[in-house]
Amino acid sequence: MKSVKAFAPATVANVSCGFDILGFAIDAMGDEVEVRLKDEPGLVVVSIEGDEGRLPYEVEKNTCAVAIQAMLDEMDSQVGMEIYLKKGLPLGSGMGSSAASAVAALVAANRLLGEPFEKKNLLPFAMAAEKVACGAGHADNVAPSLLGGFVLIRDYHPLDVIKLHVPHGLHCTLLHPHFELKTSDSRSVLRDNVSLKHSTIQSGNVAGLVTGLFQEDFELIGRSLRDVIAEPYRATLIPGFYETKEAVKGAGALGMGISGSGPTMFTLSKGEEKSQAIINAAQQVYDSIGLGVDSYHSAINTRGAYILEEK
Amino acid sequence: MKSVKAFAPATVANVSCGFDILGFAIDAMGDEVEVRLKDEPGLVVVSIEGDEGRLPYEVEKNTCAVAIQAMLDEMDSQVGMEIYLKKGLPLGSGMGSSAASAVAALVAANRLLGEPFEKKNLLPFAMAAEKVACGAGHADNVAPSLLGGFVLIRDYHPLDVIKLHVPHGLHCTLLHPHFELKTSDSRSVLRDNVSLKHSTIQSGNVAGLVTGLFQEDFELIGRSLRDVIAEPYRATLIPGFYETKEAVKGAGALGMGISGSGPTMFTLSKGEEKSQAIINAAQQVYDSIGLGVDSYHSAINTRGAYILEEK
Numbered sequence: 001m002k003s004v005k006a007f008a009p010a011t012v013a014n015v016s017c018g019f020d021i022l023g024f025a026i027d028a029m030g031d032e033v034e035v036r037l038k039d040e041p042g043l044v045v046v047s048i049e050g051d052e053g054r055l056p057y058e059v060e061k062n063t064c065a066v067a068i069q070a071m072l073d074e075m076d077s078q079v080g081m082e083i084y085l086k087k088g089l090p091l092g093s094g095m096g097s098s099a100a101s102a103v104a105a106l107v108a109a110n111r112l113l114g115e116p117f118e119k120k121n122l123l124p125f126a127m128a129a130e131k132v133a134c135g136a137g138h139a140d141n142v143a144p145s146l147l148g149g150f151v152l153i154r155d156y157h158p159l160d161v162i163k164l165h166v167p168h169g170l171h172c173t174l175l176h177p178h179f180e181l182k183t184s185d186s187r188s189v190l191r192d193n194v195s196l197k198h199s200t201i202q203s204g205n206v207a208g209l210v211t212g213l214f215q216e217d218f219e220l221i222g223r224s225l226r227d228v229i230a231e232p233y234r235a236t237l238i239p240g241f242y243e244t245k246e247a248v249k250g251a252g253a254l255g256m257g258i259s260g261s262g263p264t265m266f267t268l269s270k271g272e273e274k275s276q277a278i279i280n281a282a283q284q285v286y287d288s289i290g291l292g293v294d295s296y297h298s299a300i301n302t303r304g305a306y307i308l309e310e311k
Numbered sequence: 312m313k314s315v316k317a318f319a320p321a322t323v324a325n326v327s328c329g330f331d332i333l334g335f336a337i338d339a340m341g342d343e344v345e346v347r348l349k350d351e352p353g354l355v356v357v358s359i360e361g362d363e364g365r366l367p368y369e370v371e372k373n374t375c376a377v378a379i380q381a382m383l384d385e386m387d388s389q390v391g392m393e394i395y396l397k398k399g400l401p402l403g404s405g406m407g408s409s410a411a412s413a414v415a416a417l418v419a420a421n422r423l424l425g426e427p428f429e430k431k432n433l434l435p436f437a438m439a440a441e442k443v444a445c446g447a448g449h450a451d452n453v454a455p456s457l458l459g460g461f462v463l464i465r466d467y468h469p470l471d472v473i474k475l476h477v478p479h480g481l482h483c484t485l486l487h488p489h490f491e492l493k494t495s496d497s498r499s500v501l502r503d504n505v506s507l508k509h510s511t512i513q514s515g516n517v518a519g520l521v522t523g524l525f526q527e528d529f530e531l532i533g534r535s536l537r538d539v540i541a542e543p544y545r546a547t548l549i550p551g552f553y554e555t556k557e558a559v560k561g562a563g564a565l566g567m568g569i570s571g572s573g574p575t576m577f578t579l580s581k582g583e584e585k586s587q588a589i590i591n592a593a594q595q596v597y598d599s600i601g602l603g604v605d606s607y608h609s610a611i612n613t614r615g616a617y618i619l620e621e622k
Contacts, residue, residue: 160519162531196540204464
């Protein structure tokens with residue numbers, strides 16, 4: 001084998017009340033990375049498509065290269081590889097763009113090397129890439145992008161990542177208004193402290209959301225999609241947030257939250273049928289504001305990243 | 312029918328990371344209440360056994376009477392009843408003593424009246440009694456005592472009570488050191504604010520605990536039994552708390568937490584076999600401190616309160 005191409009899906013992190021602990025993967029979009037063996041040691045980023053020239057080629061800054069290098073370091077390997085990245089995700093959108101690149105690169109490189117690592121054991125390498133891309137080694141995008149489905153990051157010390165049940169028919173609609181929100185800005189509006197009352201409400205909703213997933217109780221999932229800790233602050237950075245929430249709920253969404261640190265918003269719904277009405281409802285709101293909005297809808301991706309091609 | 316006797320089980324509220332939102336019922340202990348029709352309107356508390364004379368007979372203060380009166384008020388009924396309470400639970404122990412009395416009274420009275428209410432709809436009346444007994448209408452003892460199993464109180468406005476899955480073989484050991492802890496003291500040590508970090512850790516553990524219950528993953532249940540919000544403060548009020556925690560974990564407990572507002576501690580374990588070792592380990596700690604400790608062990612009660620006798 002000389003070359004492997006892999007796909008890693010977009011992800012929704014935070015998931016409303018699941019702030020900093022939950023994430024899920026969606027089928028509709030993702031990044032592709034091809035990795036080719038080369039004779040000399042060292043990594044080279046050969047091409048990046050679909051980023052409008054914004055992503056770095058330097059191997060210490062490119063998330064694909066950083067992730068693969070972390071894996072090679074762990075193996076004490078000097079294997080050389082060429083990296084070809086094809087972005088399917090918009091940057092800075094809150095859909096786990098950097099995570100998808102790192103995960104696709106790792107899954108491809110791991111296969112190229114004969115799979116020295118089980119899939120889930122690639123996670124720390126992807127987190128190393130997230131640290132370079134986002135300043136923090138969060139797992140809530142990389143874990144669902146790698147493993148698929150709904151993923152709980154229970155703890156980081158040691159890392160404890162648990163796949164949850166995904167109800168049959170759970171559908172996601174993503175609404176991406178046309179502006180960029182820096183993760184650092186979205187972080188900076190958060191408070192360092194929360195009231196005991198809000199902390200308890202958040203716990204109750206997280207427990208409700210997890211229960212709703214396991215019991216396939218869509219109404220309970222909807223009732224539980226309530227974030228009293230991050231959303232009240234972050235929503236102020238997203239024009240039209242509350243109007244959109246009201247509109248999409250009226251159109252049949254179970255609930256709505258901010259995807260990652262925004263500005264993309266996600267809704268969950270029972271089945272695919274309501275997606276178009278949800279998209280139309282959001283479109284109307286953003287038409288009235290005068291801001292463009294891209295919309296995608298998708299089933300939950302339950303298999304995570306996968307190999308597209310090997311030769 | 313002239314008379315009905317019902318049993319309501321002891322309960323563990325809070326459940327470590329499930330502070331203020333989770334509770335479960337245990338088979339081993341509980342209160343019995345007999346309710347008899349009488350010809351004249353009005354409630355009378357005729358006898359109370361097992362309370363060492365500490366519980367009030369006044370119908371505005373007795374939790375059995377308050378609960379039944381709330382039910383009668385809802386029905387706009389003037390039916391008269393005599394109440395006979397037999398305490399099986401120690402007072403002020405953190406095992407849901409007042410809740411068990413109220414729930415047993417309601418279940419008996421409801422049957423006596425021909426079951427005008429579904430079981431779960433008795434909950435608001437039991438909460439009215441908790442408000443009189445504890446100063447706050449919490450549901451985290453009354454809901455599991457009434458319904459059995461592990462119960463999530465997701466929200467109070469409106470009340471949203473959800474039964475969780477109970478893994479086969481999940482066993483509880485209760486350790487009740489010989490001193491009384493006032494709920495008000497246990498409340499007063501809590502802080503009004505928590506750090507965002509601790510709030511997130513608590514959410515992660517709650518999600519892990521709920522997932523562990525649904526997946527019957529005992530190890531995950533154990534890892535998730537970690538309360539960073541209430542326990543650090545409340546544990547200081549319970550002599551020997553951390554030594555006991557270490558000792559019972561060494562003896563095979565999955566984890567340990569404070570039951571309700573204490574001083575009783577609960578442990579969870581896989582199967583009944585480890586209970587004696589857990590009890591012995593705790594006994595040794597309290598022997599060394601010079602404090603007595605009562606121990607009980609029990610399967611999780613999954614059916615809640617039930618009728619013992621009717622005639």
